[in-house]
Structure formats: structure tokens, C-alpha cells
Amino acid sequence: MGKRRITLIIIVLFCLGVLSTAIALRVRWNKSLGPALELPAQSSLVGSTVVVAKEDPSKPGIISNPLITTTQSADILLVVTPGPYPTATNHPLCGGPATMTLLLIGSDQRSTSYVYGLADSIHIIRIDFTKPNLMMIDFPRDLWVEIPEISDHHGITHGKLNQAYLYGNPGMGYYDGPGEGPGLLARTLDVNFDLRVDHYLTINTQTFEKMIDSVGGVDIKIESPIDLSYGVSDPGPKYFLSAGTHHLDGERALLLATNRIPSTFQRMEHQKIILGALRDKLLQRDMIPKLPKLVAQFIGAVQTDLSMRDINNLICIAQAIPEENIQADSFPQSMFKASDIYDPNRNVTTFIYETDFDQIRAMVADFMKGIWPFQ
DSSP states (O other): OOHHHHHHHHHHHHHHHHHHHHHHHHHHHHSOSSOOOOOOOOGGGTTOOOOOOOOBTTBSTTOSSOSOEEEEOSSOEEEEOOOOOOOOOSSOSTTOOSEEEEEEEEEOOOSSOOSSOOEEEEEEEEEETTTTEEEEEEOOTTBEEEOTTOTTTTTOOEEEHHHHHHHHSTTTOOOOSTTHHHHHHHHHHHHHHOOOOSEEEEEEHHHHHHHHHHTTOEEEEESSOEEOOTTOSSOOGGGEEOSEEEEEOHHHHHHHHHOOSSOHHHHHHHHHHHHHHHHHHHTSTTTGGGHHHHHHHHGGGSEEOOOHHHHHHHHHHHHHSOGGGEEEEEOOGGGOEEEEEEETTTTEEEEEEEOOHHHHHHHHHHHHTTOOSOO
16 A cells, blocks of 8 residues: 555544544533423414524634633533623624523532422523623512423422422422423423523532632622521521621522521522622633633532533623623512412422412513513
């Protein structure tokens, strides 16, 4: 065999090897990290148009200075794309979709798994990649709702909103559909409030606490004193937060996020404060190069159907959204009435919130259109 032919074969084999590696990376890059939601199709979406920008391979999305920092393991590839970032455009920024709606769940599960656990917090985040902006609302966990697709298991048709996540997780054995706990919670939000999400991200209490500690804690500002010592085995002065600014480690951030005094609505407000503080911390200039390692550290400790590409797009757009384009709020407390109802599944009378579901659906419809419902 001639030298030229041998050289040609070697070149071809090398190219095939490079191609197969690139294909494998791209599969992992675009592959969901957990079970997909697979929500049933909505006929109302027929005829709608979504504009998606074409991506320049040399410039992911339309970002300047791409591919500055990367991390890669056997299973993931993450690229952080620093700015400068463009302003509003008719096409999505950061290589993302036009919009993404994310179901963010805080699980009360204290182990490292997601086999069980109630949805202790339920946040809906809508990100517009064209404006760009971010809107976030949260749902009280004690709403009494219809829970679909599990009536053949113990005859369950209704329960609290946070129970939909519990019943869907594999440890219960109640739900056979896609997406496990987040999948059943997403279906419950769709059935009751016409709210459809694209992806989910669940963080349990142990992961949340470790994540806060890994970034060096967060800085929060509160308007009135808060006592976090309830239930603490060794209470002390550090668990009393006076009005003003405080630096919280993971333990105290978790206590604040789960503090129900004086009400569920106050706890939801505390959670928004912590989420905002965590966002600010992650987007500090000295933190940007650390994000790939941080994501790699915790990616196996969360429950999500996001792909690594989705995560990269979210990191990118989070840096591009100006502070004035971020809106976060809860449904007005006046919309809800405290009540009790008998839960035949658990054979107990349980606390719930009553509300006008039609009013919530109308507000959700505005939210999904990018119209802020709390004017």
C-alpha cells in the first residue's frame, strides 16, 4: 500500500474520530438531564408562530467574546459566554428560545435523593430572550386542586398543590406518567390554572444549603426583625436578624426560606429575597469564571430536565437582563381565604387556601403573554 494512501486513510480515520466525538458532545449538550415533562399538546397553540434566531457556529447565540470559560467531564460540557451583551432584538439572545417558562420547585426532602418530598415552594419563572426580561410569580402550596392521572391509585383526585409533586415522585408509586414529581405538578398547574411550563428545576433542602455555602453566602436586606430560632436545637443571637442588611450562610438562608412565621405569604416573600440575593451573587464579575465548576458540582444533586445547552443559555441571559427588567411578586394575599377541608386520602382535616381559580387563570394568561399581572 502506497504512503499516500496510508496517509489518506489516517486522515480519514482522524476526521471520523473528531466527528464522532463532536456528535457525542452535541448529544450530551442537547440532552435533557432528567425525565422530560412531555405535557399533552394544546390545540390553542395551533397556528401560533415562534421566531427562533439562527445560530452562527462561530458565535453561539449572538454573544460577543464567546467560549471564554469551559468545563467538561465525562457527562457534561458547559460553556460560559461572557459579555458584552446586546440589547433588545427581534431575535432571541444567547442562542435561546423566544421565551422559556421554568417551574422552580423547592423540595422539603432532606436527603440527597428526590424519591419523596413535598413541594415546599413553587415558583414560575418566565424568561423573554428577546427583550430581555424575567418575570417570576409563586403559588401558595396550600391550594386545594384537582390532581390528574392518579385516580387509579387509591382513588386520589384532589389534594394540596404541593402534594402533586409528592404523589408524582417514584417513592410513592402513584404516578406512571412522564416527568416524575415535577411532571405531575406541571400537569396539575396546567389542569387547574392553564399554566404550561417548558422545563423544571428542583432543589432539595440539603443541596440548597450547600449551594449557598459554596458561593460564600448571600447578602440580604430585610425591613423588619426576623427570629429564625424556632426549632433550632441550640438557639443563639445569630438566629435573630434585625432590620437591615445581613450576610447569611447556608444554614440561616435555609431557615429564612422555610420560615412560616407569621404566614405562608411572608415565607414566599423571604424566598424571593434569597433568590434575588443568590442571583446577584452568582452574577458578580469574580463569580462568572467559577460558574462552570459550580454547575458541574451540583448538577447531579438537582432534579431537572434542562440540557447543558439550556443551562448555558440561562447563565448567559441572566447576565444580559438589566435589573429594571426583573419583576417578582406573589398573588395578592387578599385573594385567598384560610379554610379547612377533609382529605379522604390521608383521613384528616387539613388547612387550605380557597380562592377564585378563574381570577388566577386570567392573571396567569397575562403572565404567559409577557404582561405583568400585578400592575
